[in-house]
Amino acid sequence: MHRFQLADIRTAWDSIKQSVEQIRVDCKVEWRSEDVYAQCYAGHAFLWMCDDGFMVVKIQCNQFTLVKELFVWICWSGHAKGISEYMPDIKDFAAEHQCKKVVFGSPRKGFSKLADQNQWRQVTEFSFTV
Numbered sequence: 001m002h003r004f005q006l007a008d009i010r011t012a013w014d015s016i017k018q019s020v021e022q023i024r025v026d027c028k029v030e031w032r033s034e035d036v037y038a039q040c041y042a043g044h045a046f047l048w049m050c051d052d053g054f055m056v057v058k059i060q061c062n063q064f065t066l067v068k069e070l071f072v073w074i075c076w077s078g079h080a081k082g083i084s085e086y087m088p089d090i091k092d093f094a095a096e097h098q099c100k101k102v103v104f105g106s107p108r109k110g111f112s113k114l115a116d117q118n119q120w121r122q123v124t125e126f127s128f129t130v
Helices: 009-027 033-041 082-096 110-118
Strands: 005-007 046-050 053-061 068-077 101-103
Touching: 005 009, 009 033, 009 046, 009 053, 009 068, 033 053, 053 082, 068 082, 082 101
Parallel strands: 068 101
Antiparallel strands: 005 046, 046 053, 053 068
């Protein structure tokens, strides 16, 4: 990625841990901050950092189509339009790794507007506890 550098989770963790935890709390996700560390440490996810933010991504295979996808697990930016600002880098990274699709999810309503502006396919997921 152009502005991003691959980072070692062991040396970067102290600087991103608080932001990862804040994302976890704000988005009410099921993973723990420690899962991010463990996945990066094990080489199943990758931490990319730049001067104004960071991303954690995973390369995965779509279980139905078997297409290789880049899953943007976490994207944190110090400025309001982070995902838009980072999109060229995300697309380049996906292409470099032969990913045919970029996927991410967020409960933030602003992403619907961004999806409309960029003609992204939107999928709404619902879940409930039994």
